[in-house]
Amino acid sequence: MYLGVDIGSSSSKAVILDEGGNIAGQAVINIGTGSRGPQKVIEEALSQAGIERTQIARTVVTGYGRMTFEGADKQITEISCHAKGVSAVAPDARTIIDIGGQDAKVISIDELGNVKNFVMNEKCAAGTGRFLEVMGRVLDTTIDGLSDMAERGVEGVTISSTCTVFAESEMISQLAAGKKIEDVALGAHKSIAQRVAGLVNRIGISPEVVLSGGVALNESVIRALEKELGYDIIRLKSPQTMGALGAAIYAMGLDKNGTEA
Amino acid sequence: MKHINDMIAELVDVANHPVRSVRTAMERTGKKAVGCFPIYTPDELIHAAGAIPVGMWGGPEMGNLSDRYYQTFCCSVVKANTHQALRGDYDFLSAVLVTAYCDTLKCTIENWKVAVPHLNVIPVVYPQNRKLEAGRQFLIEEFQRIRKELEKALETTITDEAIEESFALYEAYRKAMRTFVDVAGRYPGLIDATARHAIIKAACFMDKEEYTDKINALIEALEAVSAEEHGQKKIILTGLLAEPDEFLDLFGENGLVVVADDLAQESRQFRVEAAAEGDALTRMAGRIADQDGCSFLYDDEKSRGAMLIDLKNKYNADGIVYCQLKFCDPEEFDYPIVKREMEEVGIPLLYIEIEQQMDSVEQLRTRIQTFAEIL
Structure with a gap:
């Protein structure tokens, strides 16, 4: 064994x-x-x-x-x-997006599963699982709860900051301005997708695209990423x-x- | 072997204690000292004035004094230099040459004139079209202006003869360095990535005659022992600089040997040999005109990628590491071009973002280990 x-x-x-x-x-x-x-x-x-x-x-x-x-x-x-x-x-995966608790990686692989190239986020929580955790806390929910909320969102609000702390205060401002909590949750997912798409662009994308890591359990992130990248993402049974x-x-x-x- | 290790340790110690090393050199020679920002300052003119040029390459402490003058997204070398200047660390310098390659440096010239007027800031401006005759002429005149400002700051006269002599010494130094970087990669057990870097950097803090003698002696001692047989992967570093030591240590830890570099702090300083014709100032301007593949000098051929491929072939290297100093925009703009060119010929390229002041290298460890796994 x-x-x-x-x-x-x-x-x-x-x-x-x-x-x-x-x-x-x-x-x-x-x-x-x-x-x-x-x-x-x-x-x-x-x-x-x-x-x-x-x-x-x-x-x-x-x-x-x-x-x-x-x-x-x-x-x-x-x-x-x-x-x-x-x-x-x-076996057809050529681009892996791995979003973990404190970092995000994009890995380009060959048909044997060997790494051709990779890129990681820098010293910043934007685009990672921690980002969603922080945003969930603002809306008094878990990561899963945040995902459910986002499913009900219609028009995601814009969260422009790359910094998690500033993004958090932007979310609070949006809520104070009367935006729906579901739209704010959707905005948080759009934000993470934009950060990750930036990483993907650094390395280039080739299909099939797979999302791994704990955040891949979050359907709202997958959808936001598919929209941002313009590619379908393969859902794994056990991405973690x-x-x-x-x-x-x-x-x-x-x-x-x-x-x- | 003990002899070689002692020679290496002496130079590493110089690099690790810049202020002490410069003060020692000043006391021993009775010379004044002039600071030199990165990169390509006309050090020969400082030497000809009877002073010691001192490389100002930031340091492990960035502090917060520079926040009075810079935004958070300015490069850490300039911020560390400014912090040290505001703290008075550079008060022993008679003048400081500041180059103007990027927005941060341009504004540094202005801000330092206000912030630390006693340091006699002398701007160094290189022509965009450095290969044209007009560009060369501009640069020679720029050198003449700097010569006059140095004479004033150092209260001396710089003769044509002295410039010729200093230029000859610098050409000898650069030749020795080209030999050293060629030889060093054959002895990874004696000279690892960290020691290689420190030995080269020690030149920033010593009198050039003494340093050149020591390097030549080290090369001679190395060549007297047979090259090490090692099965390690060979890499080339490119970028502004490769620091701190904790970062460089990761290469050895993962079985990677630095066989050559294209770093502004290292080989770009000495890889170009001056043409034989003309007086010293003409040859100095010619060296800048002939310096290609550097992100800080306008290069309409964009020859960096081709030069890296040549370097890779020359040393039979396995991969290239792009050492990106955080917020160094000339280097950031070059990366996509280099990346594409390396992909086209299938050379593995690792992009690493570094700062001189890094407390944790865990993320870098993962990146470098993965790169070693790819190779």
Whole structure:
């Protein structure tokens, strides 16, 4: 059995593959690096697979917390792992947009799931999951709640600021000006889509386009992005675990010394 | 080997302690010092005036004093220089040459005249059409004006003979540096990316004769030992500069060796050899006319991409890292062109945004590690 662990800034993910490369267990815990999240997510994935830790032949760790995780045979960046994981479930994917808790990445991949090029957001929360969290808080709801609200929005308000803090005060101003809460929520999604589209333009886009990471569970973001980019986006069943899946696939390719077989 | 390590450590120490190094050089030589903003200042004229040119390349502390004069989106090198100037760190300088390549620098000339008048700001303006005869003539006259302003600030006379001698010394220095960057990449165990950068930067804070002697001695010592066999991937750095050390350390950490550079702070300073004909000022203007592939000088051929491809082929490099100093717009405008040209020939290119004052390099670690994984 092979274990892939993806320790992000706000969540931990684990995928276990059997000898045939089939998913035997997978789990997501919404706490990330620096917490007990990684340990708990591994326990959950092991229990789902019905195996003990000792039955894991190789482990690859990825994500923001990869440098401090002990007990892996190798650490590989989340960019390479997302590419590998997405390519396994969506072989036609050539552009991956990965929106995580604190960063956003656009990855251009080849037909084998190898990274051709990539770009990441800079030191700014605009265009990330954190942005939606902050906006949700202004409207007294969760990210999912924000998405539901946006579904009911008709005309999204314009939120022009690239800075999350200023965008937050813009939203408050829009509410104070009497704009409907649903339209403000839709505006927040449009805003994140515009930031991410800017990143996509830095690298160039080629179909198929896939959205991975926790934010990909949010249908309103996907729709806003499709509109902004002018491309359909493939919906994944489990967008959060693509990094961990990629890590597990890499683990399958390692020999007992932790080097590529 | 200990001998080589000592030579390297000495130069790295100079680069890591700029103020101390310059003061030591001033005390030892009895010379005055003149500050030089990035890049291509006519250092030969300062040397000919009997003073030490000091490179002013920002630093690890940006502070907040510069906020009186700059917006948040100005480059950190200029902001750090201004912070240090306002704090009095540069009061030992007799004058400061400030170039005018970008909007931030142009306004810096104006603002420094108001903010730190005692530092004797001397503007340096390069012609847009530097390859035309009129452009060359303009630049020679600009050098003559700077010469007069330096004479006034340093209370001395700069003779034609002194300029010729200084120019010859600088040509020898530049030749030594071209050899050094060629040789250094063969010894990644002795000279990693961080040491390579510091050795080159040390030239900003030392008397040029002494520095050139030390570099030549280091090259000789290196060439006496056989080149290291390494299976590491080779990269080329391009941009204004590649700092801080925490960023450069990531290359070694991920098995990447810097075999060449196209950095304004490094090889662009010395890669052009002057034509043989003419007096020193004509040859100095000629060097600027012949300097291609630099985002700070108008280049109607846009030759940077072609030069990077040549460099990649010459050193058999695996990839290129575009070191983008945050808010450095001349470099930002070049990137899309370079990116397209590298894509056309299939050269892996990594775009990295840096600031000299970076507390955390975690995001950079992910980017550089991914690039190493791609290579």
